[in-house]
Amino acid sequence: MLVFRYDKSFEGLLTCLFDAYSRRAFPERLISMDEPPPLFAGEIHGVVAERAKAERVWAGLERRLTRPVCGMLMHVWLSELPQSDELLMRYMRKAFDAQASIATMFTDPDVLEVKKIAAKVSKERERLTQFARFQKAADGLFFAPVSPVYNALPLTLDYFTSRFADQQWLIYDLKRRYGYYYDLATAAEVTLDDDERLLSGKLNDALMAQDEKLFQTMWREYTVSLTIRERLNPALQRQHMPRRFWKYMPEKNL
Amino acid sequence: MEMNEHVQDKLKILAESAKYDVSCTSSGTTRKNKPGTMGSAEGWGVCHSFTEDGRCISLLKIMLTNNCIYDCAYCINRRTNDIRRATLSVEELVELTIEFYRRNYIEGLFLSSGVINSPDYTMERMLRVVKELRTTMRYNGYIHMKSIPGASRELVEQAGLYADRLSVNIEIPTEQNLRMLAPEKNHQSIFKPMYYIQQGILGSSDERQRFRHAPRFAPAGQSTQMIVGATNESDSDILRLSSALYLRPGMKRVYYSGYIPVNAYDTRLPALKQAPLVRENRLYQADWLMRFYGFKAGEIVDEAFPNLDLDIDPKLAWALRHPEAFPVDINRADHSLILRVPGIGVKSAALIIASRRHGRVTSSALARMGVVMKKARYFITCGELATLTVNELHPDQVRLALAPKKGRRDGPDTRQLSIPFTD
Ligand code: SF4
Numbered sequence: 001m002l003v004f005r006y007d008k009s010f011e012g013l014l015t016c017l018f019d020a021y022s023r024r025a026f027p028e029r030l031i032s033m034d035e036p037p038p039l040f041a042g043e044i045h046g047v048v049a050e051r052a053k054a055e056r057v058w059a060g061l062e063r064r065l066t067r068p069v070c071g072m073l074m075h076v077w078l079s080e081l082p083q084s085d086e087l088l089m090r091y092m093r094k095a096f097d098a099q100a101s102i103a104t105m106f107t108d109p110d111v112l113e114v115k116k117i118a119a120k121v122s123k124e125r126e127r128l129t130q131f132a133r134f135q136k137a138a139d140g141l142f143f144a145p146v147s148p149v150y151n152a153l154p155l156t157l158d159y160f161t162s163r164f165a166d167q168q169w170l171i172y173d174l175k176r177r178y179g180y181y182y183d184l185a186t187a188a189e190v191t192l193d194d195d196e197r198l199l200s201g202k203l204n205d206a207l208m209a210q211d212e213k214l215f216q217t218m219w220r221e222y223t224v225s226l227t228i229r230e231r232l233n234p235a236l237q238r239q240h241m242p243r244r245f246w247k248y249m250p251e252k253n254l
Numbered sequence: 255m256e257m258n259e260h261v262q263d264k265l266k267i268l269a270e271s272a273k274y275d276v277s278c279t280s281s282g283t284t285r286k287n288k289p290g291t292m293g294s295a296e297g298w299g300v301c302h303s304f305t306e307d308g309r310c311i312s313l314l315k316i317m318l319t320n321n322c323i324y325d326c327a328y329c330i331n332r333r334t335n336d337i338r339r340a341t342l343s344v345e346e347l348v349e350l351t352i353e354f355y356r357r358n359y360i361e362g363l364f365l366s367s368g369v370i371n372s373p374d375y376t377m378e379r380m381l382r383v384v385k386e387l388r389t390t391m392r393y394n395g396y397i398h399m400k401s402i403p404g405a406s407r408e409l410v411e412q413a414g415l416y417a418d419r420l421s422v423n424i425e426i427p428t429e430q431n432l433r434m435l436a437p438e439k440n441h442q443s444i445f446k447p448m449y450y451i452q453q454g455i456l457g458s459s460d461e462r463q464r465f466r467h468a469p470r471f472a473p474a475g476q477s478t479q480m481i482v483g484a485t486n487e488s489d490s491d492i493l494r495l496s497s498a499l500y501l502r503p504g505m506k507r508v509y510y511s512g513y514i515p516v517n518a519y520d521t522r523l524p525a526l527k528q529a530p531l532v533r534e535n536r537l538y539q540a541d542w543l544m545r546f547y548g549f550k551a552g553e554i555v556d557e558a559f560p561n562l563d564l565d566i567d568p569k570l571a572w573a574l575r576h577p578e579a580f581p582v583d584i585n586r587a588d589h590s591l592i593l594r595v596p597g598i599g600v601k602s603a604a605l606i607i608a609s610r611r612h613g614r615v616t617s618s619a620l621a622r623m624g625v626v627m628k629k630a631r632y633f634i635t636c637g638e639l640a641t642l643t644v645n646e647l648h649p650d651q652v653r654l655a656l657a658p659k660k661g662r663r664d665g666p667d668t669r670q671l672s673i674p675f676t677d
């Protein structure tokens with residue numbers, strides 16, 4: 001069994017495909033730098049991520065696949081699911097080898113699987129746009145803590161920058177410990193050295209803007225007033241708004 | 255302006271008063287963000303929260319005031335009810351909208367109001383709110399504004415320039431019943447503003463073909479709502495009215511609201527123990543069949559079956575009444591026929607059509623594409639082993655196999671059922 005070892009970056013994955021074509025040998029498994037090789041590994045090839053190779057592979061994909069399909073591959077990558085890189089590798093290989101586009105060949109399990117995982121990640125993106133909540137800090141910055149199951153935050157930037165164009169904000173993934181800061185012009189990726197104090201997901205009272213507590217309370221009371229008590233259905237509520245998002249939402253956790 | 259406990263209290267009262275209006279979607283518009291300003295209503299509107307009854311909160315749904323000079327029997331805010339009354343000022347409403355929006359609580363504002371003094375007086379106050387948001391605050395988020403029944407053309411026309419969506423609620427499907435329950439209203443007071451909105455939409459799309467920058471008029475169209483179960487109309491009455499409304503340009507959604515007996519003392523209304531939620535859900539399903547599946551109202555309900563079957567969904571009900579249309583050959587049939595198969599939705603139908611170009615679609619592939627095989631298998635062939643379809647079996651047998659078993663539930667289900675939100 002042929003195994004490729006690489007740095008688990010997207011660039012690295014595309015380089016793996018490049019190497020596989022130039023060696024005319026395709027790996028059955030992809031492992032990270034510090035992962036022990038599988039039991040029956042035959043040869044292990046170490047891949048060094050190279051921008052030039054990766055760009056050639058991506059350009060080739062863009063010629064064969066439409067933009068939404070390339071976007072789907074990106075979504076699958078951001079899923080961070082175990083072995084999603086191997087799935088992507090098989091998919092990309094099929095895309096290069098097939099005569100016509102494989103994008104709609106849903107009778108192929110890999111094609112369907114890519115679509116399904118991409119849909120899950122895209123759902124998580126949507127949920128971030130639905131349930132992320134900003135708290136206003138005393139200095140005017142709006143802060144939203146998130147902790148999505150998939151790494152979907154980068155996919156939400158178009159939503160947040162177009163809506164909140166005239167306010168400074170920071171959206172921070174507390175699980176992956178990075179975020180985006182928007183300075184009224186562009187959103188840039190940031191990692192905070194002292195993000196420990198944010199881990200609770202709540203600005204403490206000293207850091208909060210003066211009216212912030214009041215607006216959070218008003219919002220919570222508003223959602224309670226809007227409830228039709230003759231129709232209670234908490235299961236339906238949880239289905240649409242999974243519990244794991246509640247911890248940062250003032251209507252659920254003030 | 256100071257936000258304080260006083261506003262907090264008014265917000266609660268006015269949310270209570272607005273909560274029975276079901277329309278909540280905020281999509282179908284294309285108001286983009288302009289550099290340096292706030293908000294965007296581009297793309298699909300999302301639900302930002304869900305109440306404990308499982309309904310979507312997308313907009314700040316609120317009344318300007320719950321004072322009202324009218325006395326509609328089905329409404330919690332009728333003048334003869336002894337409830338707490340409140341009125342928000344224009345500034346308070348604007349600030350609440352902006353501050354909620356900035357925190358990503360909402361997609362925008364859904365403003366309605368009780369009638370104070372006169373329909374036009376009320377509309378003018380509402381207009382000041384939306385105008386202030388769009389001009390002074392340069393707010394580009396979503397705005398849905400109710401048009402007050404009986405409002406003048408001029409004010410409806412102004413509203414269309416600021417709001418993304420306008421709506422006038424029909425509430426009661428037939429005029430006779432409307433007059434019985436809402437003596438101050440008649441169909442003309444409702445259909446006239448609806449017509450002004452339609453004219454505004456048509457006029458602006460005309461203008462925009464000639465001048466690209468002509469102002470848009472209610473770019474997300476109009477919607478309306480009917481109360482179900484407060485009066486004796488059949489589902490056929492309701493769906494025929496809906497389908498006539500959908501033929502009108504710019505009519506985007508008809509909402510159905512299962513009647514909740516808020517004024518149980520009023521003997522003109524039926525004594526219901528609980529809202530007809532299953533019926534409401536079936537009406538939404540029927541509405542979807544008309545809008546996305548190519549069904550006509552007359553196919554879903556007719557003289558022989560004027561009411562929807564509460565045990566099975568309307569698509570399955572149609573299929574069982576029309577066994578001659580089946581089985582549908584998954585690998586050959588037209589898209590429109592595939593859409594008619596119970597258990598196949600819009601998405602899986604599209605996947606089937608796309609995959610056929612690459613080869614045969616098998617039953618295991620169907621299951622993977624999300625087809626509900628438990629239902630679909632009675633109505634399809636895909637060139638594999640013969641299974642028993644609705645024609646070999648009798649429709650009654652299929653019905654028995656698919657309808658929920660009677661007597662299993664311990665009593666009526668009072669929960670809110672899922673409402674499809676997509677526009
Ligand atoms: S006019 Fe509107 S608010 Fe007033 S009683 Fe009738 S339905 Fe209620």
